[in-house]
Amino acid sequence: MSRRTATLRRPHWTGLAAVTEREQSAPDWHADGLAHVWLPYAQMKTAPAPLPVAATRGSRIVLADGRELVDGVASWWTACHGYNHPHITSAVARQLATMPHVMLGGLLHEPAALLATRLAALLPGDLDRVFFTDSGSVAVEVAMKMAVQYWINTGVCGRKRFVAFRGGYHGDTTGTMAVCDPNEGMHRLFHGLLPEQIIADLPRDEETVAALDRLLAERADEIAGILVEPLVQGAGGMLFHDAAVLQRLRALADKHGTLLIFDEVFTGFGRTGTMFACEQAGVVPDILTLSKALTGGTMPLAATVASKRVFEAFWSDDPMHALMHGPTFMGNPLACAAANASLDLFAREPRLAQVAAIEAQLTEQLAPCRDLPGVVDVRVRGAIGAVELDAIDIPALKAHFVEAGVYVRPFGRIVYLTPAFTIGEADLARLTGAIFRVLSSR
Ligand SMILES: *Cc1c(COP(=O)(O)O)cnc(C)c1O
Numbered sequence: 001m002s003r004r005t006a007t008l009r010r011p012h013w014t015g016l017a018a019v020t021e022r023e024q025s026a027p028d029w030h031a032d033g034l035a036h037v038w039l040p041y042a043q044m045k046t047a048p049a050p051l052p053v054a055a056t057r058g059s060r061i062v063l064a065d066g067r068e069l070v071d072g073v074a075s076w077w078t079a080c081h082g083y084n085h086p087h088i089t090s091a092v093a094r095q096l097a098t099m100p101h102v103m104l105g106g107l108l109h110e111p112a113a114l115l116a117t118r119l120a121a122l123l124p125g126d127l128d129r130v131f132f133t134d135s136g137s138v139a140v141e142v143a144m145k146m147a148v149q150y151w152i153n154t155g156v157c158g159r160k161r162f163v164a165f166r167g168g169y170h171g172d173t174t175g176t177m178a179v180c181d182p183n184e185g186m187h188r189l190f191h192g193l194l195p196e197q198i199i200a201d202l203p204r205d206e207e208t209v210a211a212l213d214r215l216l217a218e219r220a221d222e223i224a225g226i227l228v229e230p231l232v233q234g235a236g237g238m239l240f241h242d243a244a245v246l247q248r249l250r251a252l253a254d255k256h257g258t259l260l261i262f263d264e265v266f267t268g269f270g271r272t273g274t275m276f277a278c279e280q281a282g283v284v285p286d287i288l289t290l291s292k293a294l295t296g297g298t299m300p301l302a303a304t305v306a307s308k309r310v311f312e313a314f315w316s317d318d319p320m321h322a323l324m325h326g327p328t329f330m331g332n333p334l335a336c337a338a339a340n341a342s343l344d345l346f347a348r349e350p351r352l353a354q355v356a357a358i359e360a361q362l363t364e365q366l367a368p369c370r371d372l373p374g375v376v377d378v379r380v381r382g383a384i385g386a387v388e389l390d391a392i393d394i395p396a397l398k399a400h401f402v403e404a405g406v407y408v409r410p411f412g413r414i415v416y417l418t419p420a421f422t423i424g425e426a427d428l429a430r431l432t433g434a435i436f437r438v439l440s441s442r
Contacts (some may be wrong), residue, residue, distance in 0.1 A: 026052050027064050048395055051402065056083035059423040061407050069407040072417040072431045077234070077266055079297030081345050082420040088296050091341035095334050104132070104331045111336035118343050119303060122275060125284030129311040131304045131323065132331035136265035136291035137171025139302035140227070142325050143287045144175060146306060147225040147259045153313040153321045159224040159258075163198045163215070169235035170227065170263050179227055181236050198223070202241055203248045216256040225259035225287070226252070230277040231381065234266035238386035238416050240379055243281035250283045259286040259310070265302070269293035270346065270355050270421060273382035286310050296342035301335035354421040358383040358428065362417065365432035372439050376413070386416040387435060397438060404434035415439070 030052040039050060052064035059082050061069045095111060102109055112132060120128035133139050144162060151159040164179035177185040178194040187194055203209040230246050233239040253260040262285040267277035274280050287310055291302035314321055362385035369387045370378050377388040392413050401408040408415060417431050
């Protein structure tokens, strides 16, 4: 590997003022690529340079200079079995040798058929019809299209809007931005582009239950569905609500005759302590979306799963009643093979017990953060630990975390951990210890 050392070119386009010694040993591809790569959620001019990463293993990220960071994020909550699990990598390698891709237009392959069958068996109730896509946002878009077309197919006109909730996050595409929290989704900036949706408060208490009930009574005939992240609103701030909220939503959806959609893109596959968050409420939605941990964090894949009631509205002799959606790479065999291997691991290895152990360790080891100045709240659910601050200097915090040998990526006023379920006790202690130390020294 060739590395730039003393004579690092520091072009203006990296926008990076301070060049640390570490950065000076960044590989050529890093400096060269920074001129052309556009990174997510980053002010390219002022954001610290991304860390050059060379490899991943278990719950560690290996940087190009050889340093290893304990990963507290699991690559945006996806790598639930840790990185490079041999059972997944070998399943993908086998699939690569036979058929890396074939379209689902007029064809069906074993990895997709098997995955749909397995998801239908795992999900509660009659959620048993699986539509594959390649990202969480698109899975939510498909859920919304499904809901709108459900009403059209059943002969009901005008139900085209969704009720979603403050603090929610459902994706970055235009359709899904409109159902995100108005501030997080930057509705104002994109006014005129985004469809207007109805953003309400979660029905947490008498007042908010009554408000939602009134809203649904007044506008039921324009509402196609209610969309919510069950138990944990993730990207909106790691906000928790209890199972009763979901039971109220089911009751209100039934009372006003609308559909209930659970976005389990984040919560699905064990993250909150059960395989799916909806199980904790004993509530079965009409449509459910999955993505992030579906392939164990290895390949892009998502699924929108419909209940029998929803699918039946599309089962017709009228070609116009077919679901009009079909991403080019939907049901990619490599991704489906990875997802099937990931489900094997959930069946074979004690993942949910590991989540329970992580929950206990996070609860104990993040508790001391409560007493630190500037800490507003500490909360833990399943393998999710969040420390909420009153204010935050994210770039400074990030640098301190890297110095402490961990990868933690705060957002908003939240410092959080969503580690791999396979993380060892010592590595998890390193993460919680780093959070305590970094927050103490603010
Ligand atoms: C991440 C996320 C999405 C969007 O998924 P992408 O794969 O990033 O498009 C949607 N809903 C929830 C709840 C998410 O956490």
